[in-house]
Amino acid sequence: MNKRLPSFSSETELINACRNNNRHAQHALFQQFAGKMLHVVKRYITNTSEAEDTLMEGFVKVFKKLEQYQGDGSFEGWIRRIMVNEALMSIRKNKDRFPVDIDVAFDVAHPDETLMQLGLQEIEDLIASLPKGYRTIFNLYAIEGYSHAEIALLLDISEGTSKSQLSRARAQLQNQLTALHR
């Protein structure tokens, strides 16, 4: 971390400087997290331009709400949550609907062993190929580590819907992998 932030000895110092509206510190913070956060946003918003706009809005919010960060949990995790929220907001603004309430649980077969062997790019491509609703819930649950209860609150759906959508997403991932390897 200190490689990128030569003038700030610690994350706390960087955060305090950002709170004081130190533009140099804000730039340093942006440089430190922008790449990772862009990747996070792109998992939800595939359009590059929209993803960049969302990233920008997310960072503006990070700087404006920095006072609210109390030091509980990792700072990166706090920023990441803001970015995820911003991405979900962006999806809503574009009037994309989140899954409707279908509380039918799917029986998902055990995953194929080959899923464990996939490379990073293959995983990303596979997830990106999911429909937006499935992708959103799969990303939130499987990659970001949100619980079904948290997802239900975020997307204003029931927990059952979140579970069923995750099951469908898993099934579709499995099917797509099978199709690819034929």
Add this chain to the structure above:
Amino acid sequence: MKNWNSVEEKWREQLQNKSDDIPEGLWSRIEERLDEKPARRFPIYWAAAAMLLIAIGISWNYNPAPEETTVVAKTEKSLAPVEMAVTEPSPLVLEVENSSLPTLKSSPEEVAMATSTTPEVTIIEQAPTEIVVASAPSIEKKSDAEEVIIVRLDIDPIEEVKPTFTQQKRRKSLFGKIVGEIRQALDGEPVNWQKLKEGNPALENNIHNVANTYIKTEENLKRTLQIQ
């Protein structure tokens, strides 16, 4: 055999630290946004909030309070000295009598009857063509002829449970929460609508209507006042 959790955990590890190239010019765009002066949002929020509060207040409180319904019926007999000219044949004249009617002009028999001291109702036979003029001092008439019947009907009012002070306070507090949640949603933060609905059955079906009304009002105000 592997389960999905282990697959997802592995994927999570792989994806967590993945980074993309930062697009050029993005930082300068962020700087521009940070340099922007804060918009005059506060008064607009409060104006919109006030309008919404009024709307909600009217809709909740508009229930015309049933007043105690009192029907007073008065029946009075004619009090003033009356000069009644009978133009049509009238076989009988009913007259309340407790005093003599000295001006009554009629046949001698009738005068005799009229001057009789019996304080009772007297039936006076009268010739069809006779003109009967009843005239008496107004003081005397008022004292005995005034008869007022008051009928008082007390209809039980429909019981209106007026909100107590605590309930009103709770409503205002709820309103504040709604506005807070809407602002939170507009700021891109997650909103727990379900939690807001719980315990507030009135909001169960119209929470989004309330939110949309608030947002529309704010947009209209902004448009009208040309404020960003």
